[in-house]
Amino acid sequence: xxxxxxxxxxxxxxxxxxxxxxxxxxxxxxxxxxxxxxxxxxxxxxxxxxxxxxxxxxxxxxxxxxxxxxxxxxxxxxxxxxxxxxxxxxxxxxxxxxxxxxxxxxxxxxxxxxxxxxxxxxxxxxxxxxxxxxxxxxxxxxxxxxxxxxxxxxxxxxxxxxxxxxxxxxx
Amino acid sequence: xxxxxxxxxxxxxxxxxxxxxxxxxxxxxxxxxxxxxxxxxxxxxxxxxxxxxxxxxxxxxxxxxxxxxxxxxxxxxxxxxxxxxxxxxxxxxxxxxxxxxxxxxxxxxxxxxx
Numbered sequence: 001x002x003x004x005x006x007x008x009x010x011x012x013x014x015x016x017x018x019x020x021x022x023x024x025x026x027x028x029x030x031x032x033x034x035x036x037x038x039x040x041x042x043x044x045x046x047x048x049x050x051x052x053x054x055x056x057x058x059x060x061x062x063x064x065x066x067x068x069x070x071x072x073x074x075x076x077x078x079x080x081x082x083x084x085x086x087x088x089x090x091x092x093x094x095x096x097x098x099x100x101x102x103x104x105x106x107x108x109x110x111x112x113x114x115x116x117x118x119x120x121x122x123x124x125x126x127x128x129x130x131x132x133x134x135x136x137x138x139x140x141x142x143x144x145x146x147x148x149x150x151x152x153x154x155x156x157x158x159x160x161x162x163x164x165x166x167x168x169x170x171x
Numbered sequence: 172x173x174x175x176x177x178x179x180x181x182x183x184x185x186x187x188x189x190x191x192x193x194x195x196x197x198x199x200x201x202x203x204x205x206x207x208x209x210x211x212x213x214x215x216x217x218x219x220x221x222x223x224x225x226x227x228x229x230x231x232x233x234x235x236x237x238x239x240x241x242x243x244x245x246x247x248x249x250x251x252x253x254x255x256x257x258x259x260x261x262x263x264x265x266x267x268x269x270x271x272x273x274x275x276x277x278x279x280x281x282x283x284x285x
Contacts, residue, residue, distance in 0.1 A: 067233060071233075074234040084229065084234070087230040109198075111195045111199070115263075116192075117272075120248075120256075121249050121271055124246075128282065145281055146281065149278045149283075150282060153278030159274065160267070162267075
């Protein structure tokens with residue numbers, strides 16, 4: 001860099017070459033880093049993708065429990081209840097808290113191995129599990145608009161997950 | 172919706188996003204410097220504190236609004252976290268990931284609109 005700036009003649013060419021090389025190296029490093037991270041991941045129960053799935057499952061169940069619990073003990077007229085602390089009176093809320101702690105631990109584990117730009121969008125699979133859960137377990141109806149939304153989320157999830165699946169195949 | 176409700180929704184969303192970034196930073200540092208150092212403990216502690224704030228605010232909101240009404244705001248967290256991870260954590264963000272995140276958010280909004 002310094003020698004390039006002192007030589008006026010070849011300045012532009014050298015600088016562009018250096019920038020190009022730096023950009024290429026950065027790209028390689030990024031791709032390499034993701035592959036290295038995934039190569040070093042444990043298998044079996046410690047597999048981060050399995051843990052991501054478990055985390056999503058725990059969040060899914062806890063969301064349903066939280067809504068039930070919060071509705072059971074709701075005091076909309078009490079200003080203090082904006083803090084949500086009165087929700088602790090419901091045992092369902094405590095079960096939900098246990099599940100949230102479990103999902104939190106596996107989520108921390110996931111964060112150690114998977115970039116958050118991939119892990120977080122994938123974790124939002126829970127947003128289609130909740131309405132599907134209501135449809136299957138509670139017999140609620142899903143409107144056409146809602147089905148469209150679910151389809152969009154599935155396409156988005158596939159877009160985020162596909163490059164990762166390809167790296168997995170190569171390893 | 173009252174101004175107060177909007178305020179709590181935004182605060183809860185922001186604290187959730189910042190908490191995720193802090194936790195990611197903390198867990199990343201464990202691969203090089205292990206769990207027994209002050210940086211890791213402060214970051215995880217900060218992350219957990221922010222998550223707790225976000226949790227109780229959500230619990231308060233759930234007493235007043237339907238889950239389906241509050242959900243679109245959670246959908247926004249996908250966009251926020253993906254963007255902030257690219258900016259703050261310098262994670263690689265390509266076209267595919269961006270479109271994926273946008274579709275997921277749009278889908279979540281549609282699911283809760285109906």
